[in-house]
Amino acid sequence: MVPLLAVGHACVDVYQGAVASLVPFFVAERAYGYAAVSGVVLAASLLSSVAQPVFGALTDRRPMPWLLPLSTLLGGVGIALSALGGSYGWTLAFVAVSGVGVAAYHPESARVARAVSGGSHRAMGWFSLGGNVGFALAPLLVAGVDGAGGLALAPLLVVPALVGAVLCLPVVGEGRRQPEAEGEAPVRVADDRGSFLRLSLAVVCRSVVFVGLGTFVSLYAAGRLGGGTAAGTAALVVLYAGGAVGSLLGGALADRWGRVAVARWSYLLTAGALAGLLLVPGPALYGFTALTSMGLYVPFSLQVTLAQDYLPSRIGTASGVTLGLTVSVGGLAAPLVGALADATSLRTALAPLVLMPLLAWLFFRTLPEPVTEAAASPTVAAGAPGS
Structure with missing residues (x-):
């Protein structure tokens, strides 16, 4: 069931990656400036920042696996229509609709993934990998569709949503099962809200870097290296593909050294790699982009399971807040980066992002x-993989 969830996750996160991937086409066909395209990213994030924790709280009250196919379709339809909007306002509205769809998907899918995997770090890494693959495919998909016929062909972008909705259907029945449906109920561990708050602040810092780079790295690469949208698309592919590698590494490394230690050192790597991306000239930009992405994504699935273990009584809320902050806060910060870039230069505007991984x-x-439920219960610990 986890592989199926991972593929469905890829189909949804295509639409998170598609927002940034559409930026060069909005600039080319509609003459949007840095501030305008960052506003598009903000529209995708603004409602999501509120909706995702709300959906998480709702799934704590009652499983809602039917949200998975419905939200997948909503995410795809919003992006497909956003490129056809005749005005900037309509573009923002349709991108916001897509953001709500993505927001509705993640808390419930993370709950189901944890339930069917027994809380395994490696399994959650594979689930997260699906999202990274979706991100990585988004620039290629958008470039293939819009590059062939411009924004007029954007309705074709709904195809992954149709595929993902179909793949979600078998998960709907499985998702109705509670994680404690079989066997003895685990010992409950008290919520650690202080640690959850500090973890959330770290996720905020990660979000600012990731969304800032996702929004502007294509334009930055094109300006530094030439090559137009092809160079920019290549930079986005590297950014998202590096994330896929980082997700798998995160689960494997955490099994050996622990989630907190692995995440801590990965953020130091990210700060150095991001500085190299901005300062080292030439094609080395792509190598530093890959290292930055890996550093940002090694902690990704680890932060989700840490949040769930810090708030064991509110798994959906923990997932919704953590996954929501991953994109939403960065989207809120993106207009500030865009405005600074319009006033100075894109490199100057991106430079403050180096501080975020250090924070x-x-x-x-x-x-x-954290002490997990499985660790607190010998009966459960004997049968749960990788907790």
Whole structure:
């Protein structure tokens, strides 16, 4: 069931990656400036920042696996229509609709993935990998469709949503099952809200870097290296593909050294790699982009399971807040980066992002490795993989 969830996750996260992938085409066909395209990213994030925790709280009250196919369709239809909007306002509205769809999908899918995997770090890494693959495919999909016929062919972008909705149908029945449906109920561990808050602040810092790069790295690469949208698309592919590698590494490394330690060191790597991306000239930009992406994504699935273990009584809320902050806060910050880029240069505007991974590292220095329900219950620990 986890592989099916991972593929469905890819089909949904195509539409998170598609927002940034459409940016060069909005600039080319509609003459949007940096501030305007960052406003598009903000529209995708604004409602999501509110809706995702709300959907998480709702799934804590009652499983809602039917949200998976419905939200997948909503995400795809919003993006497909956003490129056809005749005005900037309609573009923002349709992108916002897509953002709500993506927001509705993630808390419930994370709950189901945890339930069917027994909380395994590796399984959650594979689930997260699906989203990274979707991100990585988005620039290729958008470039293939819009590159062939411009924004007029954008309705074809709904195809992954149709595929993902069909793949979600078998999960709907499985998702109705509670994680404690079989066997003895695990010992409950008290919520650690202080650690959850500090973890959330670290996720905020990560979000600002990831969304800022996702919005502007294609334009930055094109300006630094030439090559137009092809160079920009290549940079986005590298950014998202590096994330796929990082997700798998995160689960494997955490099994050996622990989630908190692995996340802490990955953020230090990210700060150095991001500085190299901005300062080292030439095609090395692509190598530093890959390292930055890996550093940002090694902690990704680990942060989700940490949040769930810090708030064991509110799994959906923990997932919704953590996954929501992953994109939403960065989207809120993107217009500031765009406005600074319009006033100075894109490199100058991106330079402050180097501080964000360092702040995330500081927050992780204060976090304990949580005691999980499985660890607290010998009966459950004997049968649960990788908790």
